[in-house]
Structure formats: structure tokens, C-alpha cells
Amino acid sequence: MDVQTLTFIIVGASFALYIAIAIWARAGSTNDFYVAGGGVPPVMNGMATAADWMSAASFISMAGLISFMGYDGAVYLMGWTGGYVLLALCLAPYLRKFGKFTVPDFIGDRYYSQTARTVAVFCAIFVCFTYVAGQMRGVGVVFSRFLEVDIVSGVVIGMVIVFFYTVLGGMKGITYTQVAQYCVMIFAYIVPAVFISMMVTGHILPQTGFGATLADGSGVHMLQKLDNLSVELGFNEYTSGTKSTIDVFFITFALMVGTAGLPHVIVRFFTVPKVHDARKSAGYALAFIAILYTTAPSLAAFARVNMIETINGPEMTGTSYEEAPSWIKNWEQTGLIAFEDKNGDGKMFYSGDERNEMKVDRDIMVLANPEIANLPAWVIALVAAGGVAAALSTSAGLLLVISTSVSHDLLKRNFMPNITDKAELMYARLAAGVAIVIAGYFGINPPGFVAQVVAFAFGLAASSFFPAIIMGIFSKRMNDKGAIAGMISGIAFTAAYIIYFKFINPAANTPDNWWFGISPEGIGTLGMMVNFIVAFLVYKATDEAPEEIQELVESIRYPKGAGEASAH
Amino acid sequence: MAFRNEEDKKAYWSENLALLAKLLVVWFIVSFGAGILFVDILNEIQFFGFKLGFWFAQQGSIYVFVALIFVYMAKMNAMDKRYGVDEE
Numbered sequence: 001m002d003v004q005t006l007t008f009i010i011v012g013a014s015f016a017l018y019i020a021i022a023i024w025a026r027a028g029s030t031n032d033f034y035v036a037g038g039g040v041p042p043v044m045n046g047m048a049t050a051a052d053w054m055s056a057a058s059f060i061s062m063a064g065l066i067s068f069m070g071y072d073g074a075v076y077l078m079g080w081t082g083g084y085v086l087l088a089l090c091l092a093p094y095l096r097k098f099g100k101f102t103v104p105d106f107i108g109d110r111y112y113s114q115t116a117r118t119v120a121v122f123c124a125i126f127v128c129f130t131y132v133a134g135q136m137r138g139v140g141v142v143f144s145r146f147l148e149v150d151i152v153s154g155v156v157i158g159m160v161i162v163f164f165y166t167v168l169g170g171m172k173g174i175t176y177t178q179v180a181q182y183c184v185m186i187f188a189y190i191v192p193a194v195f196i197s198m199m200v201t202g203h204i205l206p207q208t209g210f211g212a213t214l215a216d217g218s219g220v221h222m223l224q225k226l227d228n229l230s231v232e233l234g235f236n237e238y239t240s241g242t243k244s245t246i247d248v249f250f251i252t253f254a255l256m257v258g259t260a261g262l263p264h265v266i267v268r269f270f271t272v273p274k275v276h277d278a279r280k281s282a283g284y285a286l287a288f289i290a291i292l293y294t295t296a297p298s299l300a301a302f303a304r305v306n307m308i309e310t311i312n313g314p315e316m317t318g319t320s321y322e323e324a325p326s327w328i329k330n331w332e333q334t335g336l337i338a339f340e341d342k343n344g345d346g347k348m349f350y351s352g353d354e355r356n357e358m359k360v361d362r363d364i365m366v367l368a369n370p371e372i373a374n375l376p377a378w379v380i381a382l383v384a385a386g387g388v389a390a391a392l393s394t395s396a397g398l399l400l401v402i403s404t405s406v407s408h409d410l411l412k413r414n415f416m417p418n419i420t421d422k423a424e425l426m427y428a429r430l431a432a433g434v435a436i437v438i439a440g441y442f443g444i445n446p447p448g449f450v451a452q453v454v455a456f457a458f459g460l461a462a463s464s465f466f467p468a469i470i471m472g473i474f475s476k477r478m479n480d481k482g483a484i485a486g487m488i489s490g491i492a493f494t495a496a497y498i499i500y501f502k503f504i505n506p507a508a509n510t511p512d513n514w515w516f517g518i519s520p521e522g523i524g525t526l527g528m529m530v531n532f533i534v535a536f537l538v539y540k541a542t543d544e545a546p547e548e549i550q551e552l553v554e555s556i557r558y559p560k561g562a563g564e565a566s567a568h
Numbered sequence: 569m570a571f572r573n574e575e576d577k578k579a580y581w582s583e584n585l586a587l588l589a590k591l592l593v594v595w596f597i598v599s600f601g602a603g604i605l606f607v608d609i610l611n612e613i614q615f616f617g618f619k620l621g622f623w624f625a626q627q628g629s630i631y632v633f634v635a636l637i638f639v640y641m642a643k644m645n646a647m648d649k650r651y652g653v654d655e656e
Contacts, residue, residue: 066626071607071622071625071626073626074603074604074625074626077625077626077629077630078599078603078625078629078630081629081630081633082595082599082629082633084633084637085595085633085636085637086595088637088640089588089591089592089636089637089640090588093644207627208616210618210627211615211616211617211618211623212616212617213617221617222617223617223618223619223622239611239619239622240608240611240622245604245605245607248604249600249604249605252599252600252604253600276645276648276654279640279641279644279645280641282637282641283634283637283638283640283641286633286634286637287634290630290631290633290634293630294627294630294631297626297627557581557584558571558577558580558581558653559648559653559654
């Protein structure tokens with residue numbers, strides 16, 4: 001069978017599975033819809049959290065990014081996993097004990113302020129939309145390449161599927177669907193990595209194969225060869241980066257703190273019945289995430305060696321375009337690979353200097369990798385199914401947060417306090433529907449600045465949510481004025497810096513003009529510090545939090561009496 | 569079961585904070601320390617075919633992170649038992 005048919009079969013079978021699960025686990029109450037009735041076992045919850053966490057960006061783009069960045073790619077690896085540690089140790093246990101559904105709920109109650117709640121709701125919705133638009137785009141890219149439909153149909157198919165099981169199943173349906181998606185995703189990621197690792201170094205585990213000697217008997221280490229190749233072709237040494245140490249430090253920190261503040265992941269910890277179980281599912285989730293995150297850098301290195309060797313040939317003199325392998329021709333159609341025969345010798349050559357004749361988009365590395373390495377057709381189809389699973393699972397989680405924020409935080413807590421449970425559920429579903437349509441629109445017509453907006457979302461979460469939640473837990477006396485002033489100044493500072501360098505004056509976006517050499521990607525760290533300092537100064541100048549709030553904070557610090565997640 | 573007395577409650581929280589501090593120090597050392605600040609020095613050392621600093625940045629720190637969460641889980645569960653505030 002050809003790749004096309006196999007892709008239809010494998011992606012189709014995985015969809016049938018997700019939909020069947022959504023029907024089986026239909027939500028009956030707001031509790032089921034928002035937090036799965038609080039009754040999901042820790043291992044399952046761990047897998048679902050991992051699926052939620054690992055978006056199309058992790059699955060499709062991350063290894064590609066690392067492949068092109070070398071050592072600097074570590075900012076994503078450490079940033080996204082290290083942020084998880086912060087979340088599991090400093091936030092999750094206490095938010096779980098607090099026992100509300102959403103982050104705006106916590107901020108609103110802890111700082112006894114409707115203003116704080118509303119600010120938090122809008123931040124949450126903005127962060128989620130930014131993400132979900134990217135996910136929809138990811139689905140579109142996968143479909144358009146492998147099903148050979150245009151990108152619009154690809155996005156529409158994705159919208160219909162996500163709509164179906166988010167709206168029908170709510171959190172309960174999503175949780176079990178995400179367990180299935182995690183399994184599909186991780187299998188699809190590991191299989192090609194193991195194949196390639198065995199081909200190149202003879203190691204079954206890509207994690208060790210990555211540092212091993214080559215299987216050709218030359219006794220040269222894989223990474224040594226990659227370093228040599230990179231230098232020869234005018235790139236930086238693969239194992240050392242190009243960013244300054246301070247910038248790597250700040251970007252990693254901003255990503256860590258930003259991810260720890262992501263609303264769709266925090267809400268996961270409310271779906272387990274006990275604090276005890278919340279801790280356990282956090283551990284499982286990171287272990288499941290780590291399987292993909294430790295495979296990604298080795299996949300990145302192998303893919304780079306393979307790609308360079310295929311394009312430049314074993315003698316490093318270039319290979320004839322006429323005889324180019326089919327993956328180059330296939331991806332050329334999508335515009336993600338381009339060849340321009342500058343010296344007119346009819347041969348392709350890839351390098352980091354003026355000899356370069358190829359344009360290779362980094363987003364294709366994971367998807368094209370099995371083709372580059374000549375793996376069997378079913379592996380290529382499997383990778384397509386994995387990419388779709390990654391994009392769908394994250395978009396479903398995000399849509400749920402958007403719909404919860406609208407129906408619960410905005411309508412019930414702000415505008416319509418007397419709303420019935422049933423009506424609230426209806427509004428939640430309606431909001432999810434509207435959100436999908438908007439996300440789909442951005443998936444089809446992506447704003448030209450998706451990458452910039454993503455940096456914006458991380459910076460925003462880092463400089464607003466994270467400090468407010470941390471102070472809310474670890475400082476009993478922090479008051480509403482301090483927290484609000486902190487959030488607003490943190491966001492304003494971060495937003496101003498990013499908007500200036502990314503939108504107003506992109507020409508000035510060079511290390512010489514950055515403050516302390518910190519790029520806009522890393523500025524959220526400084527924004528976070530501004531938030532903490534401003535909050536502390538304002539708090540010092542005003543009254544401390546009232547007695548009952550101090551008691552509330554006291555109560556979330558101890559595990560006893562953590563009941564089921566309840567409405568109020 | 570609630571805490572036996574106020575002192576226990578205070579002790580529980582400060583023990584909790586001490587544990588967090590220790591784990592976060594390790595968290596900082598493996599990622600920001602070994603993976604970023606001292607990466608060039610550690611890169612002089614070979615480790616199973618990797619430069620050590622590079623290995624910490626792209627592999628080692630992640631393994632330590634997973635271990636940290638499980639250590640946290642075990643220590644907190646033991647602490648809950650010791651103070652008689654576990655949920656079973």
C-alpha cells in the first residue's frame with residue numbers, strides 16, 4: 001500500500017477511537033464538563049496532562065528547532081520541562097487544595113477583587129487563543145501534506161473533530177481521549193527515532209545513541225561528526241550555541257515561569273480526587289513528557305546529519321537535483337523546501353555560507369524525517385497520526401479553558417450570578433463552539449506574526465499570572481492592591497518591550513539594542529521581577545490582606561480536608 | 569484528622585518550605601548551573617560520548633526534573649503521615 005492509503009487508514013482509525021471515547025464518556029453535569037467529576041485515576045491523568053502539555057509545537061516543531069539551533073535548542077527542552085517542576089512543586093498542590101475550577105477563580109477569591117478576576121479572565125482567554133490558533137494551523141499543515149487536501153479543508157476537518165468531542169464530552173471526555181492521544185503520539189514519535197538510532201549508531205535507545213560512535217566502524221562519535229560537519233559548512237559548532245549566556249538564561253527562565261502559569265495545564269490538577277493523587281499524577285505526567293523531550297534532541301541531531309548527507313552527498317560535493325529523493329520533491333510542493341541552483345552545476349548543496357543553495361523550513365524536520373531516512377510507509381503514516389493527535393489534544397484542552405472562562409468566570413461570576421447549572425453548561429458548550437470557529441479562522445488565515453504572538457503569550461503568563469499565584473500562596477498578607485499593581489506593571493512592561501522590538505521597530509531587534517542583552521523572548525523574566533517588586537512596594541504602602549483571606553491562605557497550605565473540586 | 573496542635577501546624581509548613589527550597593536548589597543547579605552558566609567548563613569533560621555541559625542541557629536536567637517530582641511526592645506523603653494529616 002502507498003503512503004497515502006496508509007495515512008488514511010491510520011489517521012482514520014485514530015479518529016474513530018477518539019470519537020468513540022468521547023461518546024462513551026459523555027459529560028452529564030458542569031462538574032463532569034469542567035473537571036471530569038474529580039474521578040480520574042493518577043496514571044490516566046498523568047497521560048492526559050502530558051498530551052495536553054505537548055502541543056503540535058512540541059511534536060512537530062521542537063525537534064526541528066533544535067536541529068537548526070543545536071545547543072541553543074536547550075532553552076525549549078529545559079524551559080518547558082523545568083517549568084513543569086515549578087508548577088508541580090509550588091502551584092499545583094495548593095491550587096488543588098483551594099478547590100476551584102479555574103485560575104481566575106483563585107486570583108479573584110484570593111485577592112477578594114472582581115477587578116483582579118476580570119484581568120485574569122482576559123489574560124487566560126488571550127493566552128489560550130494564541131495557542132489554539134497555532135494548533136489549528138498544525139493540524140492543517142499535517143493534513144494538507146499527507147492527505148493531499150488543501151490547507152483550508154485540513155483545518156475544517158480538524159475543527160469538526162475537536163468541536164465534536166470538546167462540546168459533547170467536556171473534561172471527562174477530553175481526559176480519556178487524551179490518554180488515547182498520548183499513546184498514539186508517543187508511539188509515533190519513538191518508532192522513527194528508534195529506527196534511525198539503530199541505523200546510524202546501532203543503539204536501540206535514541207537517548208544513548210545520540211552520544212554513541214557511528215555504526216560504520218570509523219569510531220567517530222555522532223556528535224563529533226555533527227560538530228565537524230557544521231563547522232565545515234559554515235555553521236556554528238552544533239554542541240555550542242550562538243546566543244549569549246545571559247540571553248539563554250533569561251529565555252529559559254521566562255519559558256519555565258510562563259509554562260508554569262499556563263491555565264489549561266493548571267486546571268488538570270483539579271481533576272484528581274486527592275492532594276495525594278495530584279502529586280502522583282504530576283510525577284507521572286512529567287515522566288511521560290520526558291520520554292518525548294529526551295528523544296527530541298537525539299532526533300534533532302540524527303535528522304540533521306541525515307539531511308546534510310542526503311543533500312550534500314557522501315563526498316560533500318552536492319548531489320544531482322535530477323536524482324533528488326522523493327521527499328525533496330514532495331515538500332517542494334508545500335513551499336517548505338526550495339532549491340535555487342546558484343552555481344548552475346545542477347547539484348544541490350546545503351551550507352551556512354554563500355555556497356548554500358537550499359531553503360529548508362525547520363518545521364518539516366519531524367514530519368520529513370522518516371522519509372529522509374527511508375523508513376517504511378507505515379511509519380510515515382504513523383507520524384502523521386501522531387502530529388494530528390498532538391494538535392487535537394492540546395486544542396481540546398485550551399478550548400475547554402476558553403469555554404470555562406466565558407461561562408463560569410465571566411457569566412456566572414460577573415454578569416449572571418443566578419444562572420442554573422444546566423444553562424451554564426449550555427453557555428460553556430456555546431462558547432466552545434464559537435471559540436473553535438474563531439480558532440479555525442486563524443488557522444486558515446494565520447496572522448503573519450504567529451511566532452511573535454507566542455513569545456508574547458509566554459511573556460504575558462510569566463509576568464502576570466505566575467507572581468500573582470506564587471504570592472497568593474506563599475505570602476499570607478499580600479493584598480489586592482499589591483497584586484493588581486504587580487500584574488498590571490508586569491504585563492505593561494513586558495508587552496511594551498515585545499511590541500517595540502517585534503512590531504514597532506523590528507529593525508532594531510538586535511543584541512546591541514536589547515536591555516542587558518535580553519531578547520524579547522526572554523524579557524518575561526524581567527517583567528516577572530518588575531511584578532514582584534511593584535507588588536511588594538504597593539503592599540508595604542497599603543493595608544495587609546483581611547483576616548478571613550489570611551485564614552483562607554492558611555487553609556490551602558495543609559492537605560487535610562481537601563474535598564472534591566466543588567463549584568463553590 | 570487535623571493537626572494535634574498549633575506548633576505541629578507551624579512545623580509542618582516550615583518543613584514543607586525547607587523541602588521546597590532544597591529541591592529548587594537542585595532544580596537550579598542542574599538546569600541554570602550545569603546547563604547554562606557552567607556549560608563551557610563542563611563541556612571539557614567527556615561523558616558517554618557527550619560533552620557533559622551539553623548533555624546536562626539537553627538530557628540530564630530533564631531526568632533530574634522527573635526525579636525531583638517523585639522525591640517531592642515521597643517526602644510529602646511521608647510528612648503527611650508523620651503529622652497525622654494524610655488522607656487515608
